[in-house]
Amino acid sequence: MKNLFRISLAVVLFSVLISTFTGCKGEGKNNSKSKVVLNVYNWGDYIEETVIESFKKEYGIKVNYETFTTNEDMYVKIKSGAGDYDVAIPSDYMIKRMISENLLKKINFDNIPNYKYIEDRFKNLAFDPNNEYSVPYMWGTVGILYNTTMVDEPVDSWNILWDKKYEKQIFMLDSQRDSLGVALKKLGYSMNTRNLNELEEAKKALLEQKPLVLAYVVDEVKDKMIAGEGALAVVWSGDAFYCISENPDLAYAIPKEGSNLWFDSMVIPVTSKNQKEAEMFINFMCESEVAYKNADYIGYATPHSEAKKMLDPEVVNNRAFYPLEEDLVNFEIFEYDAEAMKDYDRIWTEITSE
Protein backbone atom coordinates (compact mmCIF):
# COMPACT_ATOMS: atom_id res chain seq x y z
CA MET A 1 0.00 0.00 0.00
CA LYS A 2 2.75 2.35 1.00
CA ASN A 3 4.64 1.53 -2.18
CA LEU A 4 1.56 2.15 -4.28
CA PHE A 5 1.24 5.56 -2.70
CA ARG A 6 4.87 6.34 -3.43
CA ILE A 7 4.60 5.28 -7.05
CA SER A 8 1.47 7.28 -7.67
CA LEU A 9 3.08 10.31 -6.03
CA ALA A 10 6.06 9.95 -8.34
CA VAL A 11 3.80 9.68 -11.38
CA VAL A 12 1.83 12.77 -10.36
CA LEU A 13 5.00 14.76 -9.76
CA PHE A 14 6.48 13.66 -13.06
CA SER A 15 3.40 14.60 -15.03
CA VAL A 16 3.27 17.99 -13.32
CA LEU A 17 6.89 18.49 -14.30
CA ILE A 18 6.27 17.54 -17.92
CA SER A 19 3.18 19.70 -18.23
CA THR A 20 5.08 22.68 -16.85
CA PHE A 21 7.71 22.31 -19.50
CA THR A 22 5.33 21.69 -22.34
CA GLY A 23 3.45 24.72 -21.06
CA CYS A 24 6.56 26.81 -21.43
CA LYS A 25 7.13 25.41 -24.85
CA GLY A 26 3.63 26.35 -25.95
CA GLU A 27 4.15 29.90 -24.81
CA GLY A 28 7.38 30.15 -26.74
CA LYS A 29 5.61 28.96 -29.84
CA ASN A 30 2.92 31.61 -29.57
CA ASN A 31 5.49 34.30 -29.22
CA SER A 32 7.33 33.18 -32.29
CA LYS A 33 4.14 33.06 -34.28
CA SER A 34 3.35 36.69 -33.74
CA LYS A 35 6.96 37.64 -34.35
CA VAL A 36 9.34 35.75 -36.56
CA VAL A 37 12.72 34.98 -35.03
CA LEU A 38 15.45 34.09 -37.46
CA ASN A 39 18.03 31.53 -36.35
CA VAL A 40 21.38 32.13 -37.99
CA TYR A 41 24.22 29.62 -37.63
CA ASN A 42 27.70 30.82 -38.54
CA TRP A 43 31.38 30.26 -37.78
CA GLY A 44 32.63 32.03 -34.65
CA ASP A 45 33.79 35.62 -35.17
CA TYR A 46 32.75 35.52 -38.80
CA ILE A 47 30.51 38.57 -39.11
CA GLU A 48 30.68 42.28 -38.38
CA GLU A 49 28.36 42.36 -35.38
CA THR A 50 26.59 45.65 -36.02
CA VAL A 51 25.25 44.08 -39.22
CA ILE A 52 22.88 41.90 -37.21
CA GLU A 53 21.57 44.95 -35.35
CA SER A 54 20.93 46.88 -38.54
CA PHE A 55 19.05 43.92 -40.02
CA LYS A 56 16.85 43.95 -36.94
CA LYS A 57 16.22 47.66 -37.32
CA GLU A 58 15.55 47.56 -41.02
CA TYR A 59 13.25 44.55 -41.15
CA GLY A 60 11.94 44.30 -37.58
CA ILE A 61 13.02 40.65 -37.43
CA LYS A 62 14.85 39.42 -34.39
CA VAL A 63 17.97 37.36 -35.08
CA ASN A 64 19.18 34.54 -32.90
CA TYR A 65 22.82 34.36 -33.78
CA GLU A 66 24.68 31.16 -32.97
CA THR A 67 28.16 29.96 -33.81
CA PHE A 68 29.93 26.68 -34.55
CA THR A 69 33.56 25.57 -34.82
CA THR A 70 33.67 22.98 -37.57
CA ASN A 71 31.49 22.02 -40.50
CA GLU A 72 30.99 18.68 -38.83
CA ASP A 73 29.60 20.19 -35.61
CA MET A 74 27.10 22.16 -37.62
CA TYR A 75 26.21 19.11 -39.71
CA VAL A 76 25.42 17.01 -36.62
CA LYS A 77 23.12 19.67 -35.22
CA ILE A 78 21.19 20.16 -38.45
CA LYS A 79 21.06 16.49 -39.37
CA SER A 80 19.66 15.49 -35.98
CA GLY A 81 17.06 18.24 -36.17
CA ALA A 82 18.39 19.73 -32.96
CA GLY A 83 17.96 23.33 -34.00
CA ASP A 84 15.57 24.95 -36.46
CA TYR A 85 18.20 27.04 -38.16
CA ASP A 86 17.05 29.33 -40.95
CA VAL A 87 20.42 30.34 -42.37
CA ALA A 88 23.74 28.51 -42.04
CA ILE A 89 27.14 29.23 -43.56
CA PRO A 90 29.03 25.95 -44.19
CA SER A 91 31.97 25.34 -46.52
CA ASP A 92 31.94 23.95 -50.05
CA TYR A 93 32.34 20.21 -49.50
CA MET A 94 29.84 20.25 -46.65
CA ILE A 95 27.29 21.98 -48.85
CA LYS A 96 27.68 19.23 -51.40
CA ARG A 97 27.20 16.61 -48.73
CA MET A 98 24.13 18.35 -47.35
CA ILE A 99 22.62 18.68 -50.81
CA SER A 100 23.14 14.97 -51.42
CA GLU A 101 21.44 14.17 -48.12
CA ASN A 102 18.51 16.51 -48.80
CA LEU A 103 19.33 18.77 -45.89
CA LEU A 104 19.08 22.02 -47.83
CA LYS A 105 16.15 23.92 -49.25
CA LYS A 106 16.23 25.37 -52.72
CA ILE A 107 16.60 29.12 -52.52
CA ASN A 108 14.15 31.28 -54.43
CA PHE A 109 16.58 33.64 -56.15
CA ASP A 110 13.75 36.01 -57.10
CA ASN A 111 13.85 37.08 -53.46
CA ILE A 112 17.56 37.78 -53.63
CA PRO A 113 17.96 40.59 -56.16
CA ASN A 114 21.36 41.46 -54.70
CA TYR A 115 22.65 38.17 -56.02
CA LYS A 116 23.53 40.10 -59.18
CA TYR A 117 26.47 41.65 -57.32
CA ILE A 118 28.15 38.26 -56.87
CA GLU A 119 30.89 37.92 -59.46
CA ASP A 120 29.93 35.54 -62.24
CA ARG A 121 32.96 33.37 -61.75
CA PHE A 122 31.62 32.43 -58.31
CA LYS A 123 28.32 31.16 -59.67
CA ASN A 124 27.59 27.55 -60.66
CA LEU A 125 30.46 26.19 -58.58
CA ALA A 126 31.22 22.49 -58.42
CA PHE A 127 29.44 21.93 -55.10
CA ASP A 128 26.24 23.57 -56.31
CA PRO A 129 26.43 23.25 -60.11
CA ASN A 130 23.01 24.69 -60.96
CA ASN A 131 23.11 27.38 -58.30
CA GLU A 132 20.02 26.36 -56.46
CA TYR A 133 21.10 26.08 -52.85
CA SER A 134 23.86 28.50 -51.95
CA VAL A 135 25.01 32.11 -52.06
CA PRO A 136 28.79 32.65 -51.61
CA TYR A 137 29.78 34.61 -48.49
CA MET A 138 33.58 34.46 -48.41
CA TRP A 139 36.20 32.67 -50.46
CA GLY A 140 39.92 32.13 -50.50
CA THR A 141 42.83 29.91 -51.30
CA VAL A 142 45.38 27.76 -49.52
CA GLY A 143 48.94 28.93 -50.04
CA ILE A 144 52.33 29.53 -48.47
CA LEU A 145 52.91 32.17 -45.83
CA TYR A 146 56.62 32.94 -45.55
CA ASN A 147 58.89 35.18 -43.59
CA THR A 148 60.87 37.41 -45.95
CA THR A 149 63.72 37.77 -43.47
CA MET A 150 64.32 34.01 -43.59
CA VAL A 151 63.44 33.17 -47.19
CA ASP A 152 65.34 35.05 -49.89
CA GLU A 153 64.33 33.19 -53.03
CA PRO A 154 60.97 33.80 -54.69
CA VAL A 155 58.22 31.54 -53.43
CA ASP A 156 56.04 30.21 -56.23
CA SER A 157 56.02 26.45 -55.86
CA TRP A 158 55.08 23.82 -53.31
CA ASN A 159 58.58 22.36 -53.84
CA ILE A 160 60.05 24.90 -51.44
CA LEU A 161 58.35 22.97 -48.61
CA TRP A 162 60.61 20.03 -49.47
CA ASP A 163 63.81 22.11 -49.46
CA LYS A 164 66.31 20.80 -46.86
CA LYS A 165 67.52 24.36 -46.26
CA TYR A 166 64.39 25.02 -44.24
CA GLU A 167 64.68 22.00 -42.00
CA LYS A 168 62.56 22.47 -38.86
CA GLN A 169 61.29 25.82 -40.07
CA ILE A 170 58.18 24.58 -41.86
CA PHE A 171 54.64 24.44 -40.50
CA MET A 172 52.16 22.11 -42.17
CA LEU A 173 48.40 22.05 -41.59
CA ASP A 174 47.11 19.34 -39.31
CA SER A 175 44.25 18.69 -41.68
CA GLN A 176 44.20 15.64 -43.88
CA ARG A 177 42.58 17.10 -46.96
CA ASP A 178 44.80 20.18 -46.96
CA SER A 179 48.13 18.48 -46.33
CA LEU A 180 47.48 15.58 -48.72
CA GLY A 181 46.26 18.16 -51.23
CA VAL A 182 49.57 20.01 -51.03
CA ALA A 183 51.50 16.81 -51.76
CA LEU A 184 49.16 15.80 -54.58
CA LYS A 185 49.44 19.22 -56.20
CA LYS A 186 53.22 19.17 -55.89
CA LEU A 187 53.21 15.88 -57.78
CA GLY A 188 50.87 17.32 -60.39
CA TYR A 189 47.79 15.30 -59.46
CA SER A 190 44.28 16.38 -58.62
CA MET A 191 43.45 17.23 -55.02
CA ASN A 192 40.31 15.16 -55.39
CA THR A 193 41.99 12.10 -56.78
CA ARG A 194 40.65 8.68 -55.97
CA ASN A 195 43.54 6.87 -57.60
CA LEU A 196 45.21 4.87 -54.87
CA ASN A 197 48.62 4.92 -56.55
CA GLU A 198 48.60 8.70 -56.62
CA LEU A 199 47.56 8.81 -52.99
CA GLU A 200 50.36 6.42 -52.06
CA GLU A 201 52.87 8.65 -53.86
CA ALA A 202 51.55 11.65 -51.96
CA LYS A 203 51.93 9.73 -48.75
CA LYS A 204 55.54 8.93 -49.61
CA ALA A 205 56.22 12.58 -50.36
CA LEU A 206 54.74 13.68 -47.03
CA LEU A 207 56.76 11.07 -45.13
CA GLU A 208 59.88 12.28 -46.89
CA GLN A 209 59.03 15.82 -45.85
CA LYS A 210 58.21 14.93 -42.27
CA PRO A 211 61.75 15.40 -40.85
CA LEU A 212 61.77 18.96 -42.20
CA VAL A 213 58.48 19.89 -40.57
CA LEU A 214 58.61 21.73 -37.26
CA ALA A 215 54.98 20.99 -36.41
CA TYR A 216 51.58 20.10 -37.79
CA VAL A 217 49.32 22.88 -36.59
CA VAL A 218 45.93 24.46 -37.14
CA ASP A 219 45.02 27.77 -35.59
CA GLU A 220 48.27 28.23 -33.63
CA VAL A 221 50.15 28.71 -36.89
CA LYS A 222 49.08 32.35 -36.96
CA ASP A 223 50.67 33.26 -33.63
CA LYS A 224 53.75 31.21 -34.40
CA MET A 225 54.36 32.84 -37.76
CA ILE A 226 53.71 36.30 -36.35
CA ALA A 227 56.25 35.61 -33.61
CA GLY A 228 58.76 34.51 -36.27
CA GLU A 229 59.06 30.92 -35.08
CA GLY A 230 59.10 29.47 -38.59
CA ALA A 231 60.05 30.41 -42.12
CA LEU A 232 57.30 28.77 -44.14
CA ALA A 233 53.76 27.69 -43.40
CA VAL A 234 50.77 26.34 -45.28
CA VAL A 235 47.81 28.59 -44.41
CA TRP A 236 44.41 29.75 -45.60
CA SER A 237 44.51 33.09 -47.38
CA GLY A 238 42.31 34.82 -44.83
CA ASP A 239 44.66 33.90 -42.00
CA ALA A 240 47.62 35.00 -44.10
CA PHE A 241 46.05 38.41 -44.51
CA TYR A 242 45.70 38.78 -40.76
CA CYS A 243 49.26 37.58 -40.09
CA ILE A 244 50.74 40.06 -42.55
CA SER A 245 48.82 42.91 -40.93
CA GLU A 246 50.42 41.91 -37.61
CA ASN A 247 53.92 41.27 -38.93
CA PRO A 248 54.90 43.08 -42.15
CA ASP A 249 57.88 40.78 -42.70
CA LEU A 250 55.49 38.06 -43.77
CA ALA A 251 54.26 37.49 -47.30
CA TYR A 252 51.78 35.16 -48.94
CA ALA A 253 52.11 33.30 -52.22
CA ILE A 254 49.95 30.88 -54.14
CA PRO A 255 52.00 28.16 -55.86
CA LYS A 256 51.94 27.81 -59.62
CA GLU A 257 51.05 24.10 -59.40
CA GLY A 258 47.69 25.17 -58.11
CA SER A 259 46.01 24.72 -54.80
CA ASN A 260 42.72 24.54 -53.00
CA LEU A 261 39.99 27.09 -53.59
CA TRP A 262 37.46 27.28 -50.79
CA PHE A 263 34.10 28.88 -50.24
CA ASP A 264 31.85 29.53 -47.30
CA SER A 265 28.34 30.01 -48.60
CA MET A 266 24.96 30.90 -47.14
CA VAL A 267 22.35 28.14 -47.30
CA ILE A 268 18.87 27.48 -45.94
CA PRO A 269 18.64 24.14 -44.07
CA VAL A 270 15.43 22.10 -44.36
CA THR A 271 14.88 22.79 -40.66
CA SER A 272 13.96 26.38 -41.50
CA LYS A 273 10.38 27.42 -40.88
CA ASN A 274 10.85 30.94 -42.19
CA GLN A 275 12.20 30.59 -45.68
CA LYS A 276 10.99 34.00 -46.81
CA GLU A 277 12.71 35.78 -43.92
CA ALA A 278 15.82 33.66 -44.41
CA GLU A 279 15.98 34.85 -48.01
CA MET A 280 15.52 38.43 -46.80
CA PHE A 281 18.53 37.92 -44.54
CA ILE A 282 20.68 36.45 -47.30
CA ASN A 283 19.70 39.31 -49.57
CA PHE A 284 20.60 41.76 -46.81
CA MET A 285 24.00 40.14 -46.43
CA CYS A 286 24.54 40.73 -50.14
CA GLU A 287 23.84 44.46 -49.90
CA SER A 288 27.00 46.29 -50.92
CA GLU A 289 27.43 48.19 -47.65
CA VAL A 290 26.87 45.07 -45.53
CA ALA A 291 29.13 42.86 -47.63
CA TYR A 292 31.80 45.54 -47.42
CA LYS A 293 31.55 45.75 -43.62
CA ASN A 294 31.87 41.98 -43.29
CA ALA A 295 34.78 41.68 -45.71
CA ASP A 296 36.56 44.57 -44.04
CA TYR A 297 36.11 43.11 -40.56
CA ILE A 298 36.90 39.49 -41.37
CA GLY A 299 39.67 40.17 -43.86
CA TYR A 300 38.76 37.27 -46.14
CA ALA A 301 38.09 37.78 -49.82
CA THR A 302 34.55 38.73 -50.74
CA PRO A 303 32.82 37.43 -53.90
CA HIS A 304 30.79 40.67 -53.97
CA SER A 305 31.82 42.94 -56.85
CA GLU A 306 30.59 46.22 -55.31
CA ALA A 307 32.00 45.54 -51.85
CA LYS A 308 35.33 44.76 -53.44
CA LYS A 309 35.43 48.25 -54.96
CA MET A 310 34.91 49.81 -51.52
CA LEU A 311 37.79 47.91 -49.93
CA ASP A 312 41.35 49.17 -49.62
CA PRO A 313 42.69 49.05 -53.20
CA GLU A 314 46.04 47.83 -51.95
CA VAL A 315 44.38 44.64 -50.74
CA VAL A 316 42.08 44.14 -53.67
CA ASN A 317 44.87 44.60 -56.20
CA ASN A 318 47.08 42.12 -54.41
CA ARG A 319 46.85 39.04 -56.56
CA ALA A 320 47.75 36.82 -53.63
CA PHE A 321 44.50 37.72 -51.88
CA TYR A 322 42.29 38.49 -54.85
CA PRO A 323 43.71 36.21 -57.54
CA LEU A 324 42.51 36.81 -61.06
CA GLU A 325 40.84 34.10 -63.00
CA GLU A 326 44.07 33.32 -64.85
CA ASP A 327 45.86 32.71 -61.53
CA LEU A 328 43.34 30.07 -60.61
CA VAL A 329 43.74 27.74 -63.56
CA ASN A 330 45.03 24.80 -61.54
CA PHE A 331 42.89 25.49 -58.50
CA GLU A 332 40.34 22.99 -57.30
CA ILE A 333 37.43 22.97 -54.90
CA PHE A 334 37.32 20.02 -52.54
CA GLU A 335 34.80 17.40 -53.47
CA TYR A 336 33.08 15.19 -50.99
CA ASP A 337 32.98 11.46 -51.51
CA ALA A 338 32.20 9.20 -48.57
CA GLU A 339 34.17 6.27 -50.04
CA ALA A 340 37.27 8.30 -50.87
CA MET A 341 37.21 9.84 -47.40
CA LYS A 342 38.01 6.43 -45.94
CA ASP A 343 41.22 6.22 -48.00
CA TYR A 344 42.15 9.76 -47.01
CA ASP A 345 41.56 8.90 -43.37
CA ARG A 346 43.69 5.79 -43.54
CA ILE A 347 46.59 7.43 -45.37
CA TRP A 348 46.64 10.43 -43.09
CA THR A 349 46.68 8.15 -40.04
CA GLU A 350 49.60 6.25 -41.55
CA ILE A 351 51.50 9.48 -42.05
CA THR A 352 50.89 10.95 -38.63
CA SER A 353 51.55 7.70 -36.77
CA GLU A 354 54.82 6.92 -38.53
Next chain:
Amino acid sequence: MKDFLKRFYVFLIFAFLYAPIIVLIIFSFNDSKSRGNWSGFTLKWYRQLFHDQQIMNALYYTIIVAVVSSLVATVIGTAAAIGIHNMNKFKKAVIMNITYLPVMNPDIVTGISLMILFIFLRMELGFITLLLSHITFNIPYVILSVLPKLRQLNKHMYEAALDLGATPLYAYRKVILPQIMPGVITGLLLAFTLSLDDFIISFFTTGSGVANLSIVVYSMARRGISPKINALSTLMFVSVLLLLIIVNRRTSKDNNGKRRRHA
Protein backbone atom coordinates in the same frame (compact mmCIF):
# COMPACT_ATOMS: atom_id res chain seq x y z
CA MET B 1 68.76 22.33 1.76
CA LYS B 2 65.66 20.29 2.51
CA ASP B 3 63.77 23.47 3.15
CA PHE B 4 64.91 24.88 -0.12
CA LEU B 5 63.77 21.78 -1.99
CA LYS B 6 60.40 21.94 -0.27
CA ARG B 7 59.92 25.55 -1.23
CA PHE B 8 61.13 24.95 -4.73
CA TYR B 9 58.66 22.12 -5.16
CA VAL B 10 55.76 24.26 -3.98
CA PHE B 11 56.93 27.08 -6.19
CA LEU B 12 57.04 24.75 -9.20
CA ILE B 13 53.51 23.50 -8.56
CA PHE B 14 52.11 27.00 -8.26
CA ALA B 15 54.07 28.19 -11.28
CA PHE B 16 52.48 25.49 -13.43
CA LEU B 17 49.05 26.27 -12.03
CA TYR B 18 49.20 30.01 -12.36
CA ALA B 19 51.59 30.77 -15.22
CA PRO B 20 48.92 30.22 -17.88
CA ILE B 21 46.50 32.48 -16.02
CA ILE B 22 49.12 35.20 -15.71
CA VAL B 23 49.91 35.02 -19.41
CA LEU B 24 46.20 35.20 -20.16
CA ILE B 25 45.80 38.27 -17.97
CA ILE B 26 48.81 40.02 -19.49
CA PHE B 27 47.56 39.47 -23.02
CA SER B 28 44.15 40.91 -22.18
CA PHE B 29 45.96 44.26 -22.19
CA ASN B 30 47.73 43.64 -25.50
CA ASP B 31 46.97 46.10 -28.25
CA SER B 32 47.32 43.45 -30.94
CA LYS B 33 44.90 40.61 -31.45
CA SER B 34 47.76 38.15 -31.69
CA ARG B 35 49.36 36.26 -28.84
CA GLY B 36 52.56 36.32 -30.88
CA ASN B 37 53.59 39.90 -30.35
CA TRP B 38 53.12 42.58 -27.76
CA SER B 39 52.29 45.92 -29.33
CA GLY B 40 51.37 48.11 -26.40
CA PHE B 41 49.05 48.49 -23.46
CA THR B 42 45.34 48.99 -24.03
CA LEU B 43 42.01 48.66 -22.30
CA LYS B 44 40.06 48.46 -25.55
CA TRP B 45 39.25 44.76 -25.18
CA TYR B 46 37.51 45.51 -21.89
CA ARG B 47 35.47 48.23 -23.55
CA GLN B 48 34.61 46.03 -26.50
CA LEU B 49 33.74 43.17 -24.19
CA PHE B 50 30.80 45.01 -22.67
CA HIS B 51 29.54 46.01 -26.10
CA ASP B 52 29.71 42.48 -27.45
CA GLN B 53 26.10 41.31 -27.37
CA GLN B 54 27.00 37.70 -28.08
CA ILE B 55 29.51 37.36 -25.25
CA MET B 56 27.30 39.23 -22.78
CA ASN B 57 24.36 36.98 -23.65
CA ALA B 58 26.52 33.91 -23.22
CA LEU B 59 27.78 35.16 -19.87
CA TYR B 60 24.21 35.71 -18.72
CA TYR B 61 23.15 32.20 -19.70
CA THR B 62 26.29 30.64 -18.25
CA ILE B 63 25.74 32.20 -14.85
CA ILE B 64 21.98 31.60 -14.72
CA VAL B 65 22.40 27.96 -15.72
CA ALA B 66 25.29 27.41 -13.32
CA VAL B 67 23.47 28.95 -10.34
CA VAL B 68 20.07 27.34 -10.93
CA SER B 69 21.39 23.93 -11.96
CA SER B 70 23.81 23.67 -9.04
CA LEU B 71 21.12 24.69 -6.53
CA VAL B 72 18.53 22.28 -7.90
CA ALA B 73 21.09 19.49 -8.22
CA THR B 74 22.21 20.07 -4.63
CA VAL B 75 18.67 19.77 -3.29
CA ILE B 76 17.90 16.65 -5.31
CA GLY B 77 21.36 15.16 -4.75
CA THR B 78 21.31 15.68 -0.97
CA ALA B 79 17.86 14.15 -0.66
CA ALA B 80 18.99 11.24 -2.82
CA ALA B 81 22.13 10.74 -0.75
CA ILE B 82 20.12 10.55 2.46
CA GLY B 83 17.79 8.06 0.82
CA ILE B 84 20.64 5.94 -0.49
CA HIS B 85 22.38 6.01 2.90
CA ASN B 86 19.35 4.45 4.54
CA MET B 87 18.95 1.64 2.00
CA ASN B 88 19.89 -1.97 2.54
CA LYS B 89 23.14 -3.26 1.13
CA PHE B 90 21.85 -4.71 -2.13
CA LYS B 91 19.68 -1.77 -3.09
CA LYS B 92 22.47 0.59 -2.19
CA ALA B 93 24.89 -1.25 -4.46
CA VAL B 94 22.46 -1.10 -7.38
CA ILE B 95 21.66 2.57 -6.95
CA MET B 96 25.30 3.53 -6.44
CA ASN B 97 26.29 1.83 -9.66
CA ILE B 98 23.55 3.67 -11.49
CA THR B 99 24.91 6.86 -9.97
CA TYR B 100 28.51 6.16 -10.97
CA LEU B 101 27.61 5.33 -14.54
CA PRO B 102 26.90 8.86 -15.79
CA VAL B 103 30.08 10.08 -14.07
CA MET B 104 32.17 7.51 -15.91
CA ASN B 105 30.34 8.03 -19.18
CA PRO B 106 32.20 10.23 -21.63
CA ASP B 107 30.54 13.65 -21.86
CA ILE B 108 29.88 13.23 -25.53
CA VAL B 109 27.76 10.14 -24.89
CA THR B 110 25.77 11.95 -22.22
CA GLY B 111 25.38 14.97 -24.47
CA ILE B 112 24.20 13.09 -27.53
CA SER B 113 21.87 10.82 -25.59
CA LEU B 114 20.28 13.79 -23.87
CA MET B 115 19.86 15.52 -27.22
CA ILE B 116 18.19 12.45 -28.70
CA LEU B 117 15.94 12.16 -25.65
CA PHE B 118 14.83 15.78 -25.94
CA ILE B 119 14.16 15.42 -29.64
CA PHE B 120 12.24 12.23 -28.93
CA LEU B 121 10.11 14.05 -26.34
CA ARG B 122 9.60 16.80 -28.91
CA MET B 123 10.99 19.41 -26.56
CA GLU B 124 12.33 22.45 -28.30
CA LEU B 125 16.08 22.64 -27.63
CA GLY B 126 16.95 25.83 -25.80
CA PHE B 127 17.28 27.21 -22.32
CA ILE B 128 15.13 24.63 -20.55
CA THR B 129 16.83 21.62 -22.14
CA LEU B 130 20.23 23.15 -21.35
CA LEU B 131 19.22 23.65 -17.72
CA LEU B 132 17.77 20.15 -17.42
CA SER B 133 20.93 18.55 -18.80
CA HIS B 134 23.13 20.52 -16.43
CA ILE B 135 20.99 19.46 -13.48
CA THR B 136 21.20 15.89 -14.74
CA PHE B 137 24.96 15.68 -14.97
CA ASN B 138 25.42 17.58 -11.69
CA ILE B 139 23.32 15.32 -9.48
CA PRO B 140 25.77 12.37 -9.26
CA TYR B 141 28.58 14.68 -8.15
CA VAL B 142 26.46 16.06 -5.34
CA ILE B 143 25.46 12.56 -4.23
CA LEU B 144 29.08 11.43 -4.29
CA SER B 145 30.25 14.34 -2.16
CA VAL B 146 27.42 14.12 0.40
CA LEU B 147 27.49 10.33 0.97
CA PRO B 148 30.91 10.17 2.72
CA LYS B 149 29.72 12.78 5.19
CA LEU B 150 26.67 10.67 5.96
CA ARG B 151 28.86 7.65 6.53
CA GLN B 152 30.93 9.54 9.10
CA LEU B 153 27.76 10.43 10.95
CA ASN B 154 26.95 8.88 14.28
CA LYS B 155 23.67 7.17 13.49
CA HIS B 156 22.54 7.26 17.11
CA MET B 157 22.42 11.04 16.93
CA TYR B 158 19.31 10.92 14.79
CA GLU B 159 17.71 8.35 17.04
CA ALA B 160 18.52 10.47 20.06
CA ALA B 161 16.83 13.43 18.46
CA LEU B 162 13.72 11.37 17.83
CA ASP B 163 13.81 10.14 21.43
CA LEU B 164 13.87 13.71 22.60
CA GLY B 165 10.68 14.38 20.70
CA ALA B 166 11.84 15.76 17.36
CA THR B 167 9.81 14.86 14.28
CA PRO B 168 11.87 13.08 11.59
CA LEU B 169 11.87 16.17 9.38
CA TYR B 170 12.88 18.40 12.25
CA ALA B 171 15.63 16.00 13.23
CA TYR B 172 16.96 15.98 9.67
CA ARG B 173 16.92 19.72 9.47
CA LYS B 174 18.45 20.44 12.84
CA VAL B 175 20.68 17.42 13.47
CA ILE B 176 21.66 15.72 10.23
CA LEU B 177 21.86 18.66 7.84
CA PRO B 178 24.26 20.83 9.87
CA GLN B 179 26.63 17.88 10.16
CA ILE B 180 26.68 17.02 6.49
CA MET B 181 26.79 20.70 5.47
CA PRO B 182 30.47 20.66 4.41
CA GLY B 183 29.66 17.82 1.99
CA VAL B 184 26.61 19.68 0.67
CA ILE B 185 28.63 22.85 0.10
CA THR B 186 31.38 20.88 -1.63
CA GLY B 187 28.76 19.30 -3.86
CA LEU B 188 27.24 22.68 -4.62
CA LEU B 189 30.57 24.23 -5.55
CA LEU B 190 31.58 21.21 -7.59
CA ALA B 191 28.28 21.30 -9.46
CA PHE B 192 28.64 25.05 -10.00
CA THR B 193 32.13 24.79 -11.50
CA LEU B 194 31.24 21.78 -13.63
CA SER B 195 28.26 23.60 -15.03
CA LEU B 196 30.30 26.75 -15.58
CA ASP B 197 32.82 25.16 -17.89
CA ASP B 198 30.91 22.37 -19.56
CA PHE B 199 31.15 22.49 -23.32
CA ILE B 200 30.24 19.17 -24.90
CA ILE B 201 26.94 18.45 -23.19
CA SER B 202 25.86 22.07 -23.55
CA PHE B 203 26.72 22.11 -27.22
CA PHE B 204 24.41 19.23 -27.99
CA THR B 205 21.53 20.15 -25.72
CA THR B 206 21.13 23.82 -26.44
CA GLY B 207 19.26 25.34 -29.32
CA SER B 208 18.46 28.48 -31.16
CA GLY B 209 19.86 31.57 -29.55
CA VAL B 210 21.01 30.09 -26.25
CA ALA B 211 24.74 29.53 -25.89
CA ASN B 212 27.02 29.49 -22.91
CA LEU B 213 30.52 30.93 -22.77
CA SER B 214 32.35 27.72 -23.58
CA ILE B 215 30.36 27.30 -26.77
CA VAL B 216 31.08 30.87 -27.84
CA VAL B 217 34.78 30.62 -27.01
CA TYR B 218 35.16 27.28 -28.71
CA SER B 219 33.46 28.50 -31.86
CA MET B 220 36.10 31.20 -32.18
CA ALA B 221 38.81 28.58 -32.66
CA ARG B 222 38.87 28.81 -36.44
CA ARG B 223 39.33 32.56 -36.61
CA GLY B 224 41.45 32.84 -33.47
CA ILE B 225 40.17 33.57 -30.00
CA SER B 226 39.51 37.22 -29.44
CA PRO B 227 41.35 39.00 -26.59
CA LYS B 228 37.88 40.02 -25.39
CA ILE B 229 37.78 36.51 -23.95
CA ASN B 230 41.07 37.17 -22.13
CA ALA B 231 39.51 40.30 -20.70
CA LEU B 232 36.44 38.39 -19.57
CA SER B 233 38.52 35.61 -18.02
CA THR B 234 40.60 38.19 -16.19
CA LEU B 235 37.49 39.78 -14.73
CA MET B 236 36.11 36.40 -13.70
CA PHE B 237 39.42 35.38 -12.14
CA VAL B 238 39.66 38.61 -10.18
CA SER B 239 36.09 38.38 -8.92
CA VAL B 240 36.55 34.79 -7.79
CA LEU B 241 39.80 35.78 -6.08
CA LEU B 242 38.09 38.66 -4.25
CA LEU B 243 35.25 36.39 -3.26
CA LEU B 244 37.66 33.83 -1.83
CA ILE B 245 39.56 36.49 0.11
CA ILE B 246 36.35 37.85 1.61
CA VAL B 247 35.10 34.38 2.53
CA ASN B 248 38.43 33.42 4.07
CA ARG B 249 38.60 36.60 6.14
CA ARG B 250 35.11 35.99 7.40
CA THR B 251 35.77 32.41 8.44
CA SER B 252 39.04 33.28 10.12
CA LYS B 253 37.30 36.09 12.02
CA ASP B 254 34.56 33.66 13.03
CA ASN B 255 37.14 31.19 14.25
CA ASN B 256 38.91 33.85 16.28
CA GLY B 257 35.60 34.87 17.80
CA LYS B 258 34.82 31.31 18.76
CA ARG B 259 38.22 30.76 20.26
CA ARG B 260 37.89 33.86 22.36
CA ARG B 261 34.50 32.76 23.56
CA HIS B 262 35.87 29.41 24.58
CA ALA B 263 38.67 31.05 26.45
